[in-house]
Amino acid sequence: MYLRGLYMGGEFKGKGSHVALGPVVGPLGRAAYGGRNWEGFSPDPYLTGVAAEQTITGMQQSGIQACLKHYIGYEQESQRNPSLSADNVTIEAVSSNIDDRTIHELYLWPFANGVRAGVASIMCSYNRLNGSYACQNSKTQNGLLKGELGFQGWIVSDWGGTHAGVASINAGLDMDMPGPLSYSGDQNSSFFGGNVTQAVNNGSVAETRVDDMVRRIMTPYFYLQQNQYPPIDGEEPALNSNFPPYDYQFTLGAANVEVRDGHAQLIRELGSAGTVLLKNVNNTLPLSAPQTLGVFGNDAGDVVDGLYFSGSAFQNQYGYEYGNLPVAGGSGTGRMSYLVSPLEAIKSRATQDGTLVQYILNNTLISSAGGLSSILPVPQICLVFLKTWASEGYDRIGLEPDWNSTGVVNSVASHCNNTIVITNSAGLNVMPWATHPNVTAILAAHLPGQESGNSIVDVLYGTVNPSGKLPYTIALNASDYNFAPITNSTTLVETEDPNSWQSNFTEGLLIDYRHFDYYNQSVAFEFGFGLSYTTFDMSGIQIQSHAGNGNGSVGALPPSNPIVPGGNPSLWEVLFTVSVTVTNTGGLAGAAVPQVYLSLPQIRGEDPTPLNVLRGFDKIMLQPGESQSVKFDLMRRDLSYWNTMTQQWMIPSGPIGVNAGFSSRDFRQKTQLTVVT
Numbered sequence: 001m002y003l004r005g006l007y008m009g010g011e012f013k014g015k016g017s018h019v020a021l022g023p024v025v026g027p028l029g030r031a032a033y034g035g036r037n038w039e040g041f042s043p044d045p046y047l048t049g050v051a052a053e054q055t056i057t058g059m060q061q062s063g064i065q066a067c068l069k070h071y072i073g074y075e076q077e078s079q080r081n082p083s084l085s086a087d088n089v090t091i092e093a094v095s096s097n098i099d100d101r102t103i104h105e106l107y108l109w110p111f112a113n114g115v116r117a118g119v120a121s122i123m124c125s126y127n128r129l130n131g132s133y134a135c136q137n138s139k140t141q142n143g144l145l146k147g148e149l150g151f152q153g154w155i156v157s158d159w160g161g162t163h164a165g166v167a168s169i170n171a172g173l174d175m176d177m178p179g180p181l182s183y184s185g186d187q188n189s190s191f192f193g194g195n196v197t198q199a200v201n202n203g204s205v206a207e208t209r210v211d212d213m214v215r216r217i218m219t220p221y222f223y224l225q226q227n228q229y230p231p232i233d234g235e236e237p238a239l240n241s242n243f244p245p246y247d248y249q250f251t252l253g254a255a256n257v258e259v260r261d262g263h264a265q266l267i268r269e270l271g272s273a274g275t276v277l278l279k280n281v282n283n284t285l286p287l288s289a290p291q292t293l294g295v296f297g298n299d300a301g302d303v304v305d306g307l308y309f310s311g312s313a314f315q316n317q318y319g320y321e322y323g324n325l326p327v328a329g330g331s332g333t334g335r336m337s338y339l340v341s342p343l344e345a346i347k348s349r350a351t352q353d354g355t356l357v358q359y360i361l362n363n364t365l366i367s368s369a370g371g372l373s374s375i376l377p378v379p380q381i382c383l384v385f386l387k388t389w390a391s392e393g394y395d396r397i398g399l400e401p402d403w404n405s406t407g408v409v410n411s412v413a414s415h416c417n418n419t420i421v422i423t424n425s426a427g428l429n430v431m432p433w434a435t436h437p438n439v440t441a442i443l444a445a446h447l448p449g450q451e452s453g454n455s456i457v458d459v460l461y462g463t464v465n466p467s468g469k470l471p472y473t474i475a476l477n478a479s480d481y482n483f484a485p486i487t488n489s490t491t492l493v494e495t496e497d498p499n500s501w502q503s504n505f506t507e508g509l510l511i512d513y514r515h516f517d518y519y520n521q522s523v524a525f526e527f528g529f530g531l532s533y534t535t536f537d538m539s540g541i542q543i544q545s546h547a548g549n550g551n552g553s554v555g556a557l558p559p560s561n562p563i564v565p566g567g568n569p570s571l572w573e574v575l576f577t578v579s580v581t582v583t584n585t586g587g588l589a590g591a592a593v594p595q596v597y598l599s600l601p602q603i604r605g606e607d608p609t610p611l612n613v614l615r616g617f618d619k620i621m622l623q624p625g626e627s628q629s630v631k632f633d634l635m636r637r638d639l640s641y642w643n644t645m646t647q648q649w650m651i652p653s654g655p656i657g658v659n660a661g662f663s664s665r666d667f668r669q670k671t672q673l674t675v676v677t
Contacts, residue, residue, distance in 0.1 A: 001051050004270060005058025005066075007263050012064045014259030016232035016250075018221070019065040019121060023055040024332070025110035026070045026125060029472065030511050032481035033396040035077040038426035038447065039332040042471035043512040044527065045106050046614045046638075049113030056117040063229075065220050068114040069123035070158060072107050072140055073098055077395045078488040079501045080126040081160070087496055094487055094501040095128035101606065102508050104642035104649075108144060112637075115149045116566030120220035122153065124173065126161045131499075135161045141172030150563040154216040165191035166204045174213045233257045260337065264451060269464075271448030271455025276468040277531040278442040279434065284418060285441050286462025286533060287381060293350060294379035295359035296366055296412050298322050298403055299387035299424055300343045309333045318402040319389030322361060326452045328426030330392025336450040342385055342422070345453030349461060367407035372415045382416035383460075384409055390426035395486045399430045399478040406432055413438040422456060424448070428472045434524055444470070462533060467591035467619065469530040469663070473513045476524050483507050483515050513664045514610035528595050528614070528663035534586030534624065538594060540579075541660055541669035547575045554675055556651045558636055571637040571649055578632045580660045580669055584622035591621045596632045597664060599657030603641060612659060632660075639675060651675050 005023075012020045027034050029043030037043075041051040052068060059066040073096030074080070083091045098107065111122070122145065124135040134140065135157045145151045154174035162168050162176045168191065181189040199205040221227065231253030277285070303323025319329065324341045327333050343359060350357045358375050365371045386401035386408070400406060401423055413419040413436050420441040423429055433439055443466075448455040458464040475481055487503035495501075510518050513527035547554040558570035566572060582592050596616035602609050616632030639656060640649040655674045661667035 001054035002058040003266060005055035006062050007058075007261075007266060009059035009062030009064040009066075010261065011259040011263070012059075013062055014230065014233075014257055015236065016230050016253065016257075017064065018226050018229065019067050020059055021067045021069065021123065021331070023052050023059075023066065023114075024069055025049070025052050025114065026072055026107065027075045028107055028110070028511075030075040030484045030505070030507075031395075031486050032399060032428055032475075032478075032484070033486045034075055034427070035390050035395045036330065036332065036392050037428075038328050038390050039330075039392075044471065044614050045109035047471060047617070049110035050617075052110050053113040053117040056114055056119045060118065060120065060224065063224050063226065065120035065224060065226070066114075067121040067123050067156065068111065068119045070125035070134075071111060071122050071145065071155070072103070072125065072134060073129045073505075074125035074127050074134070076127075076486045076488075076503065077393055078486055079492070082163075085496050086494070089496050090498060091495060092498050092501065093127050093133070094503050095131050095499070096503050096505065097130055098505045099508065099607070100644045101642045102505060103144075105509055106511070108149075111145070112149055112566055115145075115151045116572065118565060120153045120224070121156055121175075122151065123156050123158055124161060126158050133161075133163050135173050136164055136168040136171040138171040146172055148563070149567045150565045152216065152565055153220055154213070162191050165195045166199050169196070169199070169205050169209060169213070174216050230257075267449050268451035268454050268458070271445070271451050272458045272464040272466070274446050274448065274468050275456065275459050275466055276444040276446075276470055276529075277459070277466040277533075278431075278444055278470075278474075278525050278529070279439070280531050280533075281440040283533075284381075284420065285443075285460060287460050288462075289353035290355055290380045292356045292358070292377060292379040292381075293346070294375055294382040294412075294416060295343055295346055295357060295385070296361075296382060297385035297387075297405075297408055298361050298363050299324050299385035299422075300341065300346075300359065300383070301361045302341045302344065303339060307336045307339060319387075319391075321363075321403065324385070324452050325387035325389065325424040325426070325447065326449050327447050328390050332392065339450055340453040342383075342453040342456050345457040346383070349457055363403045363405075363408050367404050367411045371411060375415070379416060380418060382412050382419045384412050384419060384421045386421065386423045386425075388423065388425035388427060388429055395488070396427065399428065399481070400432065401425060401429050409433040409436070409439065420460075422460075424452070428474055430475060430478050431524060444468075465533045465588060465590040466530065467532060467593060469528050469593050469595075470525055471527070473516055473523050473527045473664075474525040475516070476522060480516075480521065480523075484511055508607045509610055510608060514613065517611045517664065518608060523665075526663050526665040528593075528617075529666070530593070530663075532586075532590045532592075534584055534588040534590040536590075536592040536622070536662065537583050537585050538580050538660060538662070538668035539583070540581040541658070541671050542579045543658065543671060543673050544577045544579070545575070545673075546577065547675070554636075554651070556653070556675075557646070557648050558640075568649075571635065571640070573636050574633040575636055575639060575675070576634040576673060578616065578634060578658055578660065579629055581627050581629050582620060582622065583627040584624055587624050589621065589623050591619050593617060593619050593662065594630050595661060595663065596634075597659045597661075597667070598634070598638065599659060600639070600641060601652050601654040601656070603652060606641075606644075609641065612657075612664060614664070 156175040234255035597612040643650040
């Protein structure tokens with residue numbers, strides 16, 4: 001994750017860009033149908049926080065400013081911005097109504113990691129939070145972010161997310177983007193600009209506040225030595241090409257500056273590392289030079305609509321029909337140098353092995369009666385490639401892969417008794433065909449990028465032993481995710497009530513695996529799950545205390561300290577270290593991903609506390625028979641809950657379960673610790 005951030009940052013800098021609008025930790029992924037979930041990391045705040053911290057560190061080491069987004073409670077696309085009703089009434093953006101404890105323990109958590117990493121800027125979101133627009137919410141911006149977390153950088157609005165000048169500035173907003181009220185570039189119609197001068201002159205905004213804004217914006221600029229930056233690439237396209245273009249007056253340098261610097265190899269490795277092996281009956285995988293191979297599905301081949309995966313061509317719920325899905329849509333998409341499709345990579349490998357490859361890419365034909373009659377002989381192995389499109393601007397309408405995926409899998413599996421399904425998905429899927437007896441293996445390949453086919457083939461043929469783990473839960477049915485729905489309805493769409501869009505986060509802390517575990521609900525594949533071509537075991541759990549005199553004695557409340565970036569520094573103090581021994585018990589070298597979960601006691605008078613929460617993970621490469629000790633540091637905040645009465649992080653009384661294993665439902669070692677307060 002660090003290298004990915006470092007390499008991306010280097011590409012931004014090489015093109016003359018000062019700020020990269022990422023990484024994304026909001027949406028966190030509360031609702032499975034969220035259109036932008038794919039841009040982030042995971043609905044688990046701990047995992048997302050670690051990923052964000054590593055990404056930011058890498059990005060900013062390259063010299064680019066990272067912009068952590070979207071702050072805060074931005075969990076759906078539906079009504080993310082105001083709209084006009086049939087009677088020209090302004091219908092306000094959806095309000096995410098979240099209680100204090102849930103904000104701290106879920107949605108604010110990864111932002112604390114980002115602030116601690118020294119992130120230069122944070123983007124406030126489109127939605128309202130508890131009734132106030134996020135970009136003019138003083139409680140969240142001045143109180144939580146700049147106060148409680150000690151954020152020293154600058155807050156920037158999402159594009160068009162500013163709805164007032166003075167109110168936003170006084171609530172903590174430091175920069176308004178894109179500047180003008182519209183994207184057309186009319187500099188005379190800005191909430192900021194000359195209106196800031198007028199607000200200072202009439203006393204609406206304190207001059208010291210403007211000084212604060214300037215310091216926050218310019219400090220990272222000089223700290224990262226951006227005054228010595230390369231010029232803007234001379235071939236950069238005009239911004240806002242779907243609006244009247246805004247004529248930014250940049251100093252342009254050389255055109256088409258080469259910034260890729262051999263990054264393809266890392267992209268290929270990351271694509272394989274992010275692939276999760278979900279099913280592998282009788283060691284179907286890895287493949288070993290099959291004589292015949294069938295490739296099916298519209299996700300397998302080359303794209304036919306170009307290599308830019310956003311825009312009017314794809315503005316529907318299913319994206320483009322033909323071609324592999326390496327990335328999804330909206331402002332999180334990107335232009336690639338090339339795309340290696342799965343079919344292309346498979347053909348290349350088949351040439352080496354002398355394998356006969358047959359293929360059909362038309363999903364309609366595949367799922368129709370007799371659609372596979374031309375496939376002779378019946379392949380020894382059938383590979384089915386499925387995809388799921390998602391994009392900024394709208395939420396998903398289903399959780400199965402697109403383009404009649406279930407019909408495609410069932411058709412191929414009825415024809416071929418050794419069917420392997422590979423998904424490229426912008427978000428999680430449900431898989432009604434997962435238990436089909438002829439579906440012998442499943443790979444969730446996610447969104448691998450330009451080396452997509454090579455990354456997948458590396459795993460299929462065992463060049464890479466899969467080590468990816470699910471960063472979310474795959475439920476048995478789409479309805480199992482209804483505990484955290486997208487707020488939307490015909491009534492809301494047709495409303496004349498300005499404040500009718502209210503999204504109440506009544507599930508509290510219980511999202512994703514926390515929900516399924518608390519209600520003891522069966523799932524298809526749990527959070528943290530992922531198979532390997534080898535096997536691992538775990539033994540010898542131990543806990544070392546660093547608190548008090550080594551006996552675990554520590555106060556329930558953190559000591560009072562001056563706030564630093566990340567908040568009270570005592571929250572980041574390591575109190576305990578958990579160690580386990582991981583052993584490769586199989587016959588192949590592979591990477592194990594041991595995980596540690598804590599089971600905090602329920603808090604009397606509070607909403608439910610999750611039964612288990614992730615608080616540590618690592619990845620280690622082991623040869624067959626090799627063992628290695630792995631250590632996990634537990635910080636004060638890892639052991640704490642947010643006490644709404646004291647407005648402090650507090651360690652609960654009673655024993656805390658410590659569970660180590662290889663997924664959220666595969667614990668191999670268990671023990672307890674008690675913090676004597």
